[in-house]
Amino acid sequence: MLLTWYLLVAVMLTGYVVFDGFDLGVGVLHLFIARTEEERQTLIRTIGPVWDGNEVWLLAGGGTLYFAFPLLYASGFSGFYLPLTMVLWLLIFRGIGVELRMHLDSPVWRSLFNLAFGGASFLLTIFYGAALGNVLRGVPLEHDGFFFLPLWTNWNVGPQPGILDWYTVIAGLVAVVALSLHGANYAALKTSGVLNLRARRVAAVLWPMLVLATGASLATTLLIRPGLLDNYRRIPALYAIPALVAVSLGAMWKFGRSGNEKGAFLASCSYLVWMLVGAAAAVYPNLLLSTTDPALNITVYNAHSGDYALSVGLIWWSFGMLLAVGYFVFVYRMFRGKIREEAGGHGY
C-alpha cells in the first residue's frame, strides 16, 4: 500500500515534468528560435491550449503528496520555504506571460511579456532541477522531522548545505538542458517551416550536451551519495532503468537525425520518465534523506497517513485520474497535428 502511494506520487510528479516540461522548454526556447512576432505566436500556440492542464499535474501531485505523506509535505514545503515561494512567483509570471501577451497589440507590452514568460520558464527549470538535487542529496532534518534551508551556505555538500551548492547547481543545469531539449523536440513536432528547422537544429546542438549532463549528474550523485545504489544492488533488475535512459538518448539521436519528429519527442518523454523513475527507485523507501543522521530520514513508514484514507483513496483516485487521462487524450486529439504558420492555420 505504501509502495503503491509512493509510486502514485512519483507518477504525478513525473507526469508534471513530462507535460509541463515541454511548456517550460518552449518558454526558454522562444526567446531564441522565434525571430518575428508571427513566429513567436506560432510557437506559443503550440502550448497555448494545453499548458494550463499540464500545470494541473503539479497541483494534483502536490495534493497527492499532502494526502498520502503529510509529514513529507509539511516538512519539505516549510523547509524549502524560500525556493518554493519563488517557484510560486515564477509560475505566476509564466502563466501571465503566456496568457496575457496577446491582449495588446503593442511591441513594448509584448516584449515585457516575452521576457516574463521566457525568464520565468528558464528559472523554473533550474529550480526544479535543484529541487530534485536537494532530495537526492538530503537536508539537515531535525528531531521533529523538520528543517529550514537557506538559499546557500558555502556551496559545499556538507551536513549543513544550502538549497544551492555545487551539486544542486549541476542538477539545475541538467534540468535546463533536458527540458530545453524536450521543448525543442515538442516544437519540432508541432511546427513546420523555418521554426521546425530551428527547433531541430537546437535539438541537435543540445543532444550532446544532454548526454554529458546525464553522465555528470549520475557521477556526481554517486560521488556524494553512494548509498543510492543500495536498492540497485539488492534488486539487479533495476539496472534496466539506466539502460532505458541510455536507449532513450540513443533513440532521440537516431530519430532526430532521420527527421522522425514524433519518435524524437517520445524518446525525449521516455528519457525524462526513466531518469525520474531511476531516482525514485534509488530513494525508496526514503522520501527525504537526512544529511546529519540516517535515523532522521523521512520514510514512507513514518510519513504516511491513515490506512483507511489510503485504501479508499486508491478507489476514487484511480477513478479520477482515469477521467483526467480521458480529458487529456481528448484535448490532445483535438489539438493534434502541426500549427500552421500563416493566418488561418488550423488549431482550435
Add this chain to the structure above:
Amino acid sequence: MNDALLLHRIHFAFTVTFHYLFPQLTMGLALLIVILKSLYLRTNNPLYNRSARFWARIFGINFVFGVVTGIPMEFQFGTNWAEFSRLTGGVIGQPLVMEGVFSFFLESAFLGLFLYGERRLGRIGHWWAAFAVFAGSWLSGFFIIVTDAWMQHPVAFLRAPGGMFQVTSFWGLLLNPWAQIQYAHNMCGAVITGVFVMAAVGAYYLLEGKFLEDGRAFLRVAVIVGAIACAVQIFPTGDIHGRYMALHQPATTAAMEGLFKTETGAPVVIIGQPDAESERISNPLMATGVLSFLIYGHTTAQVKGLNAFPKDDWPTNIPLLFYSYHIMAGLGTIFVAVMAAAAYLLWRGRLYSSRWMLMILLISLPFPYIANTAGWMTAENGRQPWLVYGLMRTTEGYSTHVNAGNGLFTLLGFMGLYALLAILFLFLVHRVIAQGPADEPAAEISSGKPVTVA
C-alpha cells in the same frame, strides 16, 4: 501572539482574500454563461450567444488570475502551516487532491475548447463545453468548502497516537452537514457577484448609450437571476447557516453579534462599536428580542453571551469579527432591496429607461466583492482561536521553522506581485468592456491570433 505566527496568519489571509476575488466571479459567471447559452439554444436568438461570447472573454481573463493566485494557496498549507498540514493531511489532503483530480483537470481541459472551439464544436457541443467548465469550477468550490467545513466542524475522523487526524469515512467527510449549508451560502454569494458585475456592465452600456441591445440582455438575465440569488442568500441559506453556527459555535455567534453577556430576549445590534476591554457595545442601535427569535424562533429565548465561555476560547479579534459579520449581513440586505427594485422595474418595463436605477446598479459593482470577503472573514475569524474547531489551536499550527523575517520577505513579495496583477486585471477587463460584444467568435480559426487558454 508572536511575530512569526502573526505574519503567517496575515500571509494566508492576504493571499487567500486576493485569490478569492477571482473565483467568485469565475463561479458566478460560469452559471450565467450556461444560462445564456441555454437561452440561445432555446430561442435561437443570436443576441444571447453574443452575450455569452462577451462574458466568456471576461471569464477567460478572470480565470487566468484565479489560476495563478490559486496555486500558492495549495502550497501555503505546507510552507506556512506545516504543523497543521502534518497533523491534518490525512483528512483534508483528501478534498484537496480531489479538487485537482476531479475539477482542475476537467476545467483546464474544457476551458480552451469553450473559449476557442465554438465553430469546431457546434451549437450543442459548445453548450457542453460551457457546462463542463461550469461543473469543474463549481466542483472545485465544493472541495474547498469541504476542506474549510472540516476545520469549522470536524467530522468523520479519529486521532491516531501522536495527534494525527485520520479520516474514518469518505462520505462522512464529503457530506459534512456544515459543508452543505456553507456551500449553498457561498455559491449563492458567488452568483451574486456574477449578477452584479453583469448588471453593472449592462447599466453602463445603457447609460453610455452604446451596445444597447446587449446591455438590455445583460440586465434582463442578471436582474432575474440576481433577485432569486439575493433572496436565497438570506433565506434559507443565511438563516440556516446562522442557526447552525449558533448551535455548534456559540462563542462565535456571541462575538459576531456583540453579545458579551448571556441574555433572555437577546437583541440584534444593527450598528455599534464593540469595546472588547469593557465588554460592551458603544453607541448601539438595536432591536430587542430579534436575535433570540432568529436562533430559537421566539423572542424571549436565552442566548449565551461571551461570558458563558472561557476567555481563552473567545475569538481573538472580536471587533473585526463583529464588523465583518455586520458588513456582510448589511450588504446582503441592501442587495435584496436593489435587486427587488430592479426586478419590479423590469417587470413594469421601465428598467432600461430608469437612469437612477441603472446608476445604482452601476455603483453597486464593488459591493458583492466586499460582502463575499466579509463573509469569509466572518467564517475564518469566527473559527479563531482554533484551526480545527475545538481541537487544534491556531497557535499550534504554523511553521515554527520559518521565522518572521522569512515570512515577511515572502509576504511583501506577494503584496508587490499582487498589486501588479490587480492593475493588469483592471486594465484588461476595462479594454474588453470598452470594446463591447462582438459578432464573431474570438481569435479562432481564421484570425491568426495566438490561441491560448484565455
